[in-house]
Amino acid sequence: MVKSFIxxxxxxFLEELFDFLRIxxxxxxxxxxxDMLKTADFLKxxxxxxxxxxxxxxxxxxxPVVVAxxxxxxxLPTVMIYGHYDVQPVDPIELWKSAPxxxxxxxxxxxxxxxxxxxxxxxxxxxxxxxxVKNNSLPxxxxxxIEGEEEIGSPNLKKFCIAHQDILNCDVILVSDTTxxxxxxxxxxxxxxxxxxxxxEVIGPDHDLHSGLFGGAVxxxxxxxxxxxxxxxxxxxxxxxxxxxxxxxxxxxQEREDMAKAxxxxxxxxxxxxxxxxxxxxxxxxxxxxxxxxxLDVCGIWGGYxxxxxxxxxxxxxxxxxxxxxxxxxxxxxIAELFENYFLKLAxxxxxxxxxxxxxxxxxxxxxxTKAYKAAEKSMIQSFGKKPIPFRSGGSIPVIADFExxxxxxxxxxxxxxxxxxxxxxxxxxxxxxxxxGIETIPYFFKYYTEK
Amino acid sequence: MVKSFIxxxxxxFLEELFDFLRIxxxxxxxxxxxDMLKTADFLKxxxxxxxxxxxxxxxxxxxPVVVAxxxxxxxLPTVMIYGHYDVQPVDPIELWKSAPxxxxxxxxxxxxxxxxxxxxxxxxxxxxxxxxVKNNSLPxxxxxxIEGEEEIGSPNLKKFCIAHQDILNCDVILVSDTTxxxxxxxxxxxxxxxxxxxxxEVIGPDHDLHSGLFGGAVxxxxxxxxxxxxxxxxxxxxxxxxxxxxxxxxxxxQEREDMAKAxxxxxxxxxxxxxxxxxxxxxxxxxxxxxxxxxLDVCGIWGGYxxxxxxxxxxxxxxxxxxxxxxxxxxxxxIAELFENYFLKLAxxxxxxxxxxxxxxxxxxxxxxTKAYKAAEKSMIQSFGKKPIPFRSGGSIPVIADFExxxxxxxxxxxxxxxxxxxxxxxxxxxxxxxxxGIETIPYFFKYYTEK
Numbered sequence: 001m002v003k004s005f006i007x008x009x010x011x012x013f014l015e016e017l018f019d020f021l022r023i024x025x026x027x028x029x030x031x032x033x034x035d036m037l038k039t040a041d042f043l044k045x046x047x048x049x050x051x052x053x054x055x056x057x058x059x060x061x062x063x064p065v066v067v068a069x070x071x072x073x074x075x076l077p078t079v080m081i082y083g084h085y086d087v088q089p090v091d092p093i094e095l096w097k098s099a100p101x102x103x104x105x106x107x108x109x110x111x112x113x114x115x116x117x118x119x120x121x122x123x124x125x126x127x128x129x130x131x132x133v134k135n136n137s138l139p140x141x142x143x144x145x146i147e148g149e150e151e152i153g154s155p156n157l158k159k160f161c162i163a164h165q166d167i168l169n170c171d172v173i174l175v176s177d178t179t180x181x182x183x184x185x186x187x188x189x190x191x192x193x194x195x196x197x198x199x200x201e202v203i204g205p206d207h208d209l210h211s212g213l214f215g216g217a218v219x220x221x222x223x224x225x226x227x228x229x230x231x232x233x234x235x236x237x238x239x240x241x242x243x244x245x246x247x248x249x250x251x252x253x254q255e256r257e258d259m260a261k262a263x264x265x266x267x268x269x270x271x272x273x274x275x276x277x278x279x280x281x282x283x284x285x286x287x288x289x290x291x292x293x294x295x296l297d298v299c300g301i302w303g304g305y306x307x308x309x310x311x312x313x314x315x316x317x318x319x320x321x322x323x324x325x326x327x328x329x330x331x332x333x334x335i336a337e338l339f340e341n342y343f344l345k346l347a348x349x350x351x352x353x354x355x356x357x358x359x360x361x362x363x364x365x366x367x368x369x370t371k372a373y374k375a376a377e378k379s380m381i382q383s384f385g386k387k388p389i390p391f392r393s394g395g396s397i398p399v400i401a402d403f404e405x406x407x408x409x410x411x412x413x414x415x416x417x418x419x420x421x422x423x424x425x426x427x428x429x430x431x432x433x434x435x436x437x438g439i440e441t442i443p444y445f446f447k448y449y450t451e452k
Numbered sequence: 453m454v455k456s457f458i459x460x461x462x463x464x465f466l467e468e469l470f471d472f473l474r475i476x477x478x479x480x481x482x483x484x485x486x487d488m489l490k491t492a493d494f495l496k497x498x499x500x501x502x503x504x505x506x507x508x509x510x511x512x513x514x515x516p517v518v519v520a521x522x523x524x525x526x527x528l529p530t531v532m533i534y535g536h537y538d539v540q541p542v543d544p545i546e547l548w549k550s551a552p553x554x555x556x557x558x559x560x561x562x563x564x565x566x567x568x569x570x571x572x573x574x575x576x577x578x579x580x581x582x583x584x585v586k587n588n589s590l591p592x593x594x595x596x597x598i599e600g601e602e603e604i605g606s607p608n609l610k611k612f613c614i615a616h617q618d619i620l621n622c623d624v625i626l627v628s629d630t631t632x633x634x635x636x637x638x639x640x641x642x643x644x645x646x647x648x649x650x651x652x653e654v655i656g657p658d659h660d661l662h663s664g665l666f667g668g669a670v671x672x673x674x675x676x677x678x679x680x681x682x683x684x685x686x687x688x689x690x691x692x693x694x695x696x697x698x699x700x701x702x703x704x705x706q707e708r709e710d711m712a713k714a715x716x717x718x719x720x721x722x723x724x725x726x727x728x729x730x731x732x733x734x735x736x737x738x739x740x741x742x743x744x745x746x747x748l749d750v751c752g753i754w755g756g757y758x759x760x761x762x763x764x765x766x767x768x769x770x771x772x773x774x775x776x777x778x779x780x781x782x783x784x785x786x787i788a789e790l791f792e793n794y795f796l797k798l799a800x801x802x803x804x805x806x807x808x809x810x811x812x813x814x815x816x817x818x819x820x821x822t823k824a825y826k827a828a829e830k831s832m833i834q835s836f837g838k839k840p841i842p843f844r845s846g847g848s849i850p851v852i853a854d855f856e857x858x859x860x861x862x863x864x865x866x867x868x869x870x871x872x873x874x875x876x877x878x879x880x881x882x883x884x885x886x887x888x889x890g891i892e893t894i895p896y897f898f899k900y901y902t903e904k
Contacts, residue, residue: 295668
């Protein structure tokens with residue numbers, strides 16, 4: 001039934017998604033403010049087209065939130081769909097094979113910024129709703145909460161949820177913003193890492209100096225920053241920030257053994273990244289390093305002369321952006337504070353250091369003994385023909401923990417992306433097959449979740 | 453005599469220098485090729501105006517060299533002036549108070565890229581020649597060799613000197629491309645450091661990755677590069693490259709004691725840079741750290757996301773530009789090789805490292821028991837009223853060692869800049885007083901150098 005509906009409408013679905021992808025809704029960049037509004041309005045229109053009773057673009061202190069609902073009977077359960085319409089910046093732009101905001105299909109994949117994360121995966125839900133409404137098979141109430149600030153850490157969504165608890169009450173939250181292990185190995189994400197993201201600045205002399213006249217006598221902010229970053233991890237790739245691991249809950253050997261059973265081919269993994277060797281915390285496997293261990297990565301660094309040729313300068317300042325991924329029970333605010341205290345201590349005399357905490361979020365663990373989890377499992381068995389594997393992702397969706405805290409509702413992370421989709425990177429893409437497979441699976445979830 | 457000539461012509465001299473400064477002759481940037489030619493032609497015209505017999509713009513594999521001469525009697529000695537018409541890039545452009553190529557005078561200082569280095573200091577020689585020719589007081593022959601590639605390491609000048617030894621023969625080379633200790637403490641530079649300048653690249657995965665999904669499991673090129681840079685120096689700020697110090701000639705305690713007598717106020721030095729503390733190799737004073745010790749500075753670093761806000765990326769590549777200043781007897785080619793061998797060894801499995809040696813030059817030491825040095829000393833006594841102090845600079849002019857090797861001629865480094873002139877930095881400037889003081893001093897040098 002849903003399959004034939006998809007088959008009849010697949011070209012239109014893709015065209016609509018392309019319209020969605022063409023709007024450059026980069027939340028991190030101020031000059032995209034109008035495009036953000038345009039995108040929210042686009043969603044509102046498409047939600048009405050799909051059959052919701054009400055849809056609204058609601059202001060926040062940042063980019064607006066799109067809220068919609070279709071209440072068929074207040075006594076029935078309510079599924080709330082969460083997604084985000086903002087995307088990551090596109091640099092380095094020169095590595096894109098096609099323009100990031102001119103979507104196109106190549107080799108069965110949709111290429112565009114946001115193709116997977118999260119426009120493609122979010123749009124599946126709107127089309128699944130359209131099917132259920134037209135087919136008269138929507139078995140319960142449905143709500144949508146779609147934000148425009150996920151890629152910058154959802155700074156306003158928690159406040160929004162607190163202020164609007166009345167319109168956001170629901171029984172379960174369904175989210176497609178994660179990946180499958182592979183097309184042949186469907187999986188459901190049962191864990192997300194938390195995040196603390198900071199920007200640091202090392203300031204030396206108050207102006208750039210000639211590296212000959214001053215080199216060797218004055219602290220060079222780049223050398224200093226590099227040395228400070230190096231000291232954040234030891235030779236075993238353990239993070240050296242005092243008390244960093246204090247709140248980490250240890251995982252039982254049984255759980256680690258279960259994790260090791262998930263299909264994972266280290267050779268394929270290395271080949272897909274063109275690396276000769278992996279590198280991570282001693283004593284843990286690659287899956288454990290991203291699934292159950294906290295990490296620290298420099299996401300950007302800059303300072304001094306970065307143009308063509310040689311400039312012999314001892315720069316005044318150097319900068320880095322640092323992301324720490326956290327595991328359950330670690331608190332981003334506390335981690336950011338531990339980082340700052342330690343980082344400031346690492347600075348030698350002669351430089352000033354500034355640490356700016358940009359955003360953060362808690363980790364999340366999804367229980368597997370719930371009706372919702374079992375409905376997700378059954379719906380994937382129906383569409384993929386295989387039982388999905390529960391899987392802990394290394395990524396973060398901070399708002400999932402906020403939903404639990406504010407609304408008291410758990411989320412189901414049923415995503416249809418692949419790790420090879422290059423989200424946050426040049427040539428982001430999303431499998432056309434999985435886009436349609438998602439639209440097929442979602443109505444099954446509604447059916448199994450509401451059946452007696 | 454020369455003083456009244458300067459007084460009568462000072463506005464014209466400044467206007468001519470401004471015309472020179474207005475041409476953006478940045479040798480490191482390909483798009484400035486035409487401006488480089490324009491600058492060379494400008495110099496040729498001004499040299500003819502000043503009274504040379506011949507002036508020519510001569511091609512090289514890079515930017516051209518301007519050569520000129522005035523031979524009054526082949527049996528008399530010949531002084532050759534060396535200078536360069538190229539300038540450093542202007543970034544960070546936003547820190548300039550006035551446009552780098554729109555020169556202006558503020559508080560008695562000429563502000564422009566090249567105001568000191570080297571257009572201002574070079575132009576003093578052309579105006580000093582004009583005086584001597586008009587006043588009929590030129591006591592010997594004079595030649596000019598003015599290159600356009602000093603700021604990129606003079607890659608073609610040595611070859612040029614070898615090919616044109618016949619037209620470059622001379623008795624002494626006079627160079628104004630260095631600084632005075634201060635207006636009240638005139639000095640002559642008797643030592644220059646050598647240089648080895650490299651660019652390094654650390655390559656991890658073949659595309660940027662999501663720092664959540666992959667962070668902690670894959671070597672992050674920025675973290676790796678930072679750690680490799682940190683390992684280039686130990687806690688005592690000594691460079692750790694094996695054999696790096698092998699060729700360094702040790703300085704006697706007597707020499708170190710003499711150096712310590714040069715006037716130097718560490719409090720003023722720190723204040724002028726707005727730093728609370730200096731940082732350098734343990735066991736050496738600030739003057740020694742720049743004068744007699746080799747050093748290593750990162751001049752630029754970049755990788756990952758450097759824009760506004762947060763992007764959670766584990767980048768594919770990270771880069772740095774690294775400059776090592778060398779002391780007499782250290783060979784840049786050998787040092788670059790030692791660096792590369794060591795740096796490659798510092799890389800963990802899972803990344804590739806590329807090292808690109810951009811350019812280098814030998815250090816230089818000037819003898820003080822020569823007629824030329826004594827003439828420079830006397831000429832400064834006459835113009836400044838004080839005996840100049842011999843001083844070892846931390847900077848590099850690689851071609852000075854090449855001149856000695858190819859032409860067998862020593863150079864006199866009689867510069868009129870100040871350390872506060874911000875050369876290579878935003879708001880480069882040159883004291884108007886010292887510009888005129890230089891024009892006054894140069895004819896004295898010619899007089900004392902040629903007197904019986």
